[in-house]
Amino acid sequence: MAPGAQPERPQMVQGSVPWPDLADALGRYRPLFGEVVDDWDGFIDSLRGPLATCLWTRSGRTDGAALQALLAEQGVPSTPVPWLAGAPGTALTLPPGFKAGQHWWYCAGLAHAQEAVSQLPVLLLDLAPGQRVLDLCAAPGGKTAQIALSLGNRGTLLANDFAMDRIAALQGNLDRLGVVNVTTTRWDGGNFPVAAGPFDRILVDAPCSSEGTLRRNPGLVSKLGPERSTRMAGRQRALLRKAVKLCRPGGRILYSTCTFAPEENELVVADVLAEQDGRLRLLPLTLPGLGTGPGVTHWAGRTLPQTLAGCLRIWPHHNDTGGFFIAVLEKDTAAPGVPAGEPLPLELEPDDAAWCHALAEHYGIAEPITEQFRAHRQTRRGLHLAARDHAPPAAPLPEGSGLFFHRTNIRPPKLTTAGALLLGPQATRQVLDLDAPDLRDAYLRRQTLTPTAAQRAYCRPGQVIVRHRGFPLGVAVLHRSGELESLFPRKWSGCTAAG
Numbered sequence: 001m002a003p004g005a006q007p008e009r010p011q012m013v014q015g016s017v018p019w020p021d022l023a024d025a026l027g028r029y030r031p032l033f034g035e036v037v038d039d040w041d042g043f044i045d046s047l048r049g050p051l052a053t054c055l056w057t058r059s060g061r062t063d064g065a066a067l068q069a070l071l072a073e074q075g076v077p078s079t080p081v082p083w084l085a086g087a088p089g090t091a092l093t094l095p096p097g098f099k100a101g102q103h104w105w106y107c108a109g110l111a112h113a114q115e116a117v118s119q120l121p122v123l124l125l126d127l128a129p130g131q132r133v134l135d136l137c138a139a140p141g142g143k144t145a146q147i148a149l150s151l152g153n154r155g156t157l158l159a160n161d162f163a164m165d166r167i168a169a170l171q172g173n174l175d176r177l178g179v180v181n182v183t184t185t186r187w188d189g190g191n192f193p194v195a196a197g198p199f200d201r202i203l204v205d206a207p208c209s210s211e212g213t214l215r216r217n218p219g220l221v222s223k224l225g226p227e228r229s230t231r232m233a234g235r236q237r238a239l240l241r242k243a244v245k246l247c248r249p250g251g252r253i254l255y256s257t258c259t260f261a262p263e264e265n266e267l268v269v270a271d272v273l274a275e276q277d278g279r280l281r282l283l284p285l286t287l288p289g290l291g292t293g294p295g296v297t298h299w300a301g302r303t304l305p306q307t308l309a310g311c312l313r314i315w316p317h318h319n320d321t322g323g324f325f326i327a328v329l330e331k332d333t334a335a336p337g338v339p340a341g342e343p344l345p346l347e348l349e350p351d352d353a354a355w356c357h358a359l360a361e362h363y364g365i366a367e368p369i370t371e372q373f374r375a376h377r378q379t380r381r382g383l384h385l386a387a388r389d390h391a392p393p394a395a396p397l398p399e400g401s402g403l404f405f406h407r408t409n410i411r412p413p414k415l416t417t418a419g420a421l422l423l424g425p426q427a428t429r430q431v432l433d434l435d436a437p438d439l440r441d442a443y444l445r446r447q448t449l450t451p452t453a454a455q456r457a458y459c460r461p462g463q464v465i466v467r468h469r470g471f472p473l474g475v476a477v478l479h480r481s482g483e484l485e486s487l488f489p490r491k492w493s494g495c496t497a498a499g
């Protein structure tokens with residue numbers, strides 16, 4: 001078939017982008033087919049098909065087999081993803097369109113929905129507990145949570161993003177998943193203060209033209225084009241340059257995008273490598289069990305060094321996924337680093353330890369909260385918990401450090417929902433187990449209900465932690481009348497259709 005000619009496609013998948021529109025929008029990549037990748041028709045076809053839902057289990061709370069059993073009870077088939085076996089938690093694929101966020105186990109932080117290919121960068125970041133890590137473009141935080149858990153929920157991970165509303169979404173995910181080793185910052189990553197460094201690992205999951213997400217966002221098709229990619233590339237270069245500066249000598253940077261455009265991928269990496277003049281090298285990547293393609297080395301009249309073939313491309317038609325690009329860079333041990341900056345003081349005020357003790361006493365938590373975590377006060381509203389060895393920098397000023405667990409500026413003070421999910425497994429009193437109908441029809445909908453005497457057995461009137469099948473979901477007030485008033489947060493009530 002002549003380049004640019006459109007084959008006839010008799011059937012269109014409902015809701016997907018018409019074949020000719022897609023082939024037009026991505027037609028500039030046609031020359032790569034036959035050179036670095038096969039099957040142009042298969043590529044375009046794959047972008048028109050629905051994409052499987054994927055989620056990973058929150059290790060320490062559940063595992064793949066247990067979540068699969070829960071899903072099977074609901075009649076939902078699921079399969080482990082073999083090529084994500086090394087990632088934190090177990091990755092499962094589910095049917096396209098499955099809305100994980102509407103299920104009680106999602107609200108309880110047993111799992112997180114994240115596209116399969118998006119789970120790859122953390123797998124390739126070579127993480128180990130004790131490393132100091134920066135996630136430069138972090139929101140909404142799927143990868144941040146994966147990194148945090150790969151670090152054992154200890155130590156220091158800085159999660160930065162430019163967009164305030166997206167940082168709020170990120171914090172919501174971290175709270176639900178019980179992550180306590182993250183400090184969030186809101187900063188232009190290209191100008192991130194060097195006083196925050198140095199870092200052992202840096203993830204630059206860059207803002208991009210997102211062509212690889214067309215299966216989820218067909219509406220994007222009208223916005224694509226080289227101008228958009230060229231515009232993004234300036235910002236991407238600035239982000240990667242800053243990451244190189246902030247990385248410790250001998251440390252690693254992973255640069256990723258979910259787009260096909262070489263302008264946003266190999267060209268960005270090649271330019272930054274050239275600027276570093278041998279002080280930075282591209283590491284070869286392998287992913288057993290996953291069909292991947294090499295990086296592009298000829299594009300738009302430019303020939304890149306052959307080493308750029310060591311970048312990793314994931315094409316949607318090879319594994320029935322979205323599209324993705326990954327490059328891992330290692331900074332030479334002799335390259336210049338940045339000095340460690342001042343740490344941020346994370347402290348309790350004089351009366352705050354008493355709040356922690358009273359809370360532990362109320363719920364019968366044996367081990368003092370202040371010994372388990374680095375409890376501290378960031379705001380007048382109440383107290384946060386961070387990992388004991390969490391040591392964020394003083395600059396840039398954080399949006400938040402750790403998990404907000406106790407509201408002390410109201411009477412009576414209140415354990416937050418995130419606090420209930422984190423501390424609930426240790427509670428020995430003031431816990432009340434609800435069955436599925438009560439949970440679905442009342443508690444998650446913020447309705448009042450009347451639990452049975454057996455359900456109230458470990459509770460006196462006052463605040464209680466609500467559980468289902470032993471998993472904490474949040475807080476409620478048990479009134480003297482025997483009525484239970486739900487305090488499940490409105491903003492979490494995407495979780496109302498419990499299954």
Ligand SMILES: C[S@@+](CC[C@H](N)C(=O)[O-])C[C@H]1O[C@@H](n2cnc3c(N)ncnc32)[C@H](O)[C@@H]1O
Binds near residue numbers: 139160187189205235
């Ligand atoms: C691809 S998304 C990151 C997805 C995220 N890593 C995850 O796994 O959930 C890119 C993010 O970069 C942020 N961003 C865009 N420009 C930025 C900049 N100059 N500095 C920091 N973040 C930026 C966007 O707000 C967006 O949240």
